[in-house]
Amino acid sequence: MTASNKPRTVRKQRRLMADAVREKKREEILAVAEALFFERGYAQTTVADIVDALGVTKPYLYYYFNGKDDLFEQLCWRASVACLTAMHTEAGDARPASARLQDGLHRLAAANLRHFRAGTFAYREAGALAPPFQARLRAMARVFHRELRDLLEQARDEGSVEFGNLTLTSHAIGSVVGFMYTWYKPGGPIAQDDMADEITRILMNIAGFRQQPVKRRARAGRKKAKE
Numbered sequence: 001m002t003a004s005n006k007p008r009t010v011r012k013q014r015r016l017m018a019d020a021v022r023e024k025k026r027e028e029i030l031a032v033a034e035a036l037f038f039e040r041g042y043a044q045t046t047v048a049d050i051v052d053a054l055g056v057t058k059p060y061l062y063y064y065f066n067g068k069d070d071l072f073e074q075l076c077w078r079a080s081v082a083c084l085t086a087m088h089t090e091a092g093d094a095r096p097a098s099a100r101l102q103d104g105l106h107r108l109a110a111a112n113l114r115h116f117r118a119g120t121f122a123y124r125e126a127g128a129l130a131p132p133f134q135a136r137l138r139a140m141a142r143v144f145h146r147e148l149r150d151l152l153e154q155a156r157d158e159g160s161v162e163f164g165n166l167t168l169t170s171h172a173i174g175s176v177v178g179f180m181y182t183w184y185k186p187g188g189p190i191a192q193d194d195m196a197d198e199i200t201r202i203l204m205n206i207a208g209f210r211q212q213p214v215k216r217r218a219r220a221g222r223k224k225a226k227e
Contacts, residue, residue, distance in 0.1 A: 096158060
């Protein structure tokens with residue numbers, strides 16, 4: 001390293017350290033706010049409650065966030081993105097649909113466990129969110145359900161799952177993880193990774209997963225190939 005490059009490197013290291021400290025403080029604020037919003041609800045949680053729980057002042061919080069609305073929306077968005085993009089697969093993924101479905105359901109289970117508090121804000125506290133923000137969430141939810149249904153149909157066509165109504169099956173899968181907040185408690189007897197694995201097995205069972213794929217007959221209404 002030349003003498004001229006050393007000051008630049010030192011400045012970069014200091015900037016990275018400062019960014020890391022800033023991010024750590026932001027995450028501490030978000031964690032406390034998330035717990036209070038989940039336990040008390042948005043309306044019953046004030047900025048004063050959050051700073052009291054943190055042991056800091058209001059200016060400290062406002063240095064990192066614009067206020068209660070900003071905190072709530074950031075928590076809601078981060079959780080929603082993690083959960084509602086879980087079923088996305090790349091166009092070039094050539095694996096069997098059942099493997100892509102299983103991976104997506106595992107990502108969905110893991111994301112809902114990780115964000116089991118904030119993941120509920122979009123539907124339990126929708127009134128606290130601005131209409132444009134709600135519209136973005138609804139658009140993302142529509143993509144999620146479309147991608148889930150597409151994977152379910154592809155897996156059924158290849159004979160690896162068997163279920164009846166596609167829409168009911170999709171909503172049943174979403175309900176299992178969507179209502180996880182009513183019973184899940186971190187630090188229980190089952191480790192989070194093991195719970196994600198078990199929930200994935202349950203979701204695959206809802207989809208009618210078969211260990212050995214079976215050849216499906218053409219469904220009614222599907223045009224027969226011309227001879």
